[in-house]
Amino acid sequence: MKNIGIIGVGGLAEKLVVGLRRQGFSLPVHLSPRGYERSSSLSKLEACVIMGSNQAVVESSDVILLCVPARAIDQLAKEITVRQGQIVISAVAGVGHDRLERLFPGATCVRVLLSFSDQHSRAISVLWPEDEGCTHLLSMLGRVLAVSGEREFELATVAACMSGWFLFLMHDLHEWLVDNGLCPSQAHQLVVSNFQDSISMAASIPSSNLRALGEQASTPGTFSAKGLNVLRHQQVSAPWGAACEVVLDALLNRM
Numbered sequence: 001m002k003n004i005g006i007i008g009v010g011g012l013a014e015k016l017v018v019g020l021r022r023q024g025f026s027l028p029v030h031l032s033p034r035g036y037e038r039s040s041s042l043s044k045l046e047a048c049v050i051m052g053s054n055q056a057v058v059e060s061s062d063v064i065l066l067c068v069p070a071r072a073i074d075q076l077a078k079e080i081t082v083r084q085g086q087i088v089i090s091a092v093a094g095v096g097h098d099r100l101e102r103l104f105p106g107a108t109c110v111r112v113l114l115s116f117s118d119q120h121s122r123a124i125s126v127l128w129p130e131d132e133g134c135t136h137l138l139s140m141l142g143r144v145l146a147v148s149g150e151r152e153f154e155l156a157t158v159a160a161c162m163s164g165w166f167l168f169l170m171h172d173l174h175e176w177l178v179d180n181g182l183c184p185s186q187a188h189q190l191v192v193s194n195f196q197d198s199i200s201m202a203a204s205i206p207s208s209n210l211r212a213l214g215e216q217a218s219t220p221g222t223f224s225a226k227g228l229n230v231l232r233h234q235q236v237s238a239p240w241g242a243a244c245e246v247v248l249d250a251l252l253n254r255m
């Protein structure tokens with residue numbers, strides 16, 4: 001296990017530090033000085049060390065985690081010099097691997113997509129290219145998925161966006177129930193528990209069987225099938241596909 005340095009102490013870095021500490025990561029965590037309020041709260045609550053500069057983070061850490069906004073990455077690269085072979089893990093969305101290698105020459109660059117969950121087994125981090133040390137570190141947060149290429153990594157980023165979209169779908173279905181007379185708290189419980197049922201069923205079967213599982217829950221003649229026919233007639237999957245395409249396109253063109 002290696003000590004880590006985080007450059008860019010915002011919302012993501014905070015979740016990362018709390019997640020690692022909760023899972024027993026006890027080595028030093030060095031933080032960049034910007035975002036002082038958050039850094040100082042992490043230094044008190046999670047035993048982190050605030051460094052005087054980004055370069056000081058690099059010099060005192062074995063592994064560097066980049067959690068700055070994409071727009072800050074060029075400026076950051078001018079400020080720091082990494083050691084030959086030093087591992088730089090980038091959580092910065094939309095900044096491709098080739099660009100990272102150009103910005104941080106000599107470093108071993110790895111891209112990650114982090115996820116957090118209250119339950120260790122539910123969180124899933126994605127990384128590319130595969131790296132043993134990085135996998136070991138991220139496995140403290142939950143499962144680690146090493147994808148086979150950068151396009152696959154960006155597809156995983158699209159999948160991460162879906163979790164936000166699901167919330168809007170849940171909101172809309174909740175609103176329909178409320179508009180039709182159910183009290184908000186009961187509508188909330190029903191929408192969430194029905195989503196949870198679908199998730200537990202889906203998690204327990206191979207991906208090739210998802211459609212069959214859906215058909216089983218909507219056999220012909222049922223009320224569920226009646227509604228499904230409307231969704232299919234209105235091609236309800238089409239806008240979801242379009243949203244995925246737009247995000248993938250933006251990610252691939254920004255790298």
Ligand SMILES: NC(=O)c1ccc[n+]([C@@H]2O[C@H](COP(=O)([O-])OP(=O)(O)OC[C@H]3O[C@@H](n4cnc5c(N)ncnc54)[C@H](OP(=O)(O)O)[C@@H]3O)[C@@H](O)[C@H]2O)c1
Nearest residue numbers: 008009010011012034035067068069070072092093113114
């Ligand atoms: N699941 C994931 O893997 C995931 C999820 C969310 C976000 N991300 C990515 O993670 C990155 C951070 O997201 P976030 O939500 O944590 O953003 P955020 O809350 O805006 O935090 C970014 C932090 O970086 C600091 N910063 C900016 N330029 C810097 C520099 N040159 N040196 C040191 N610190 C600098 C900012 O300081 P100031 O406030 O002073 O500017 C801020 O504290 C983004 O690139 C985003 O794409 C990944």
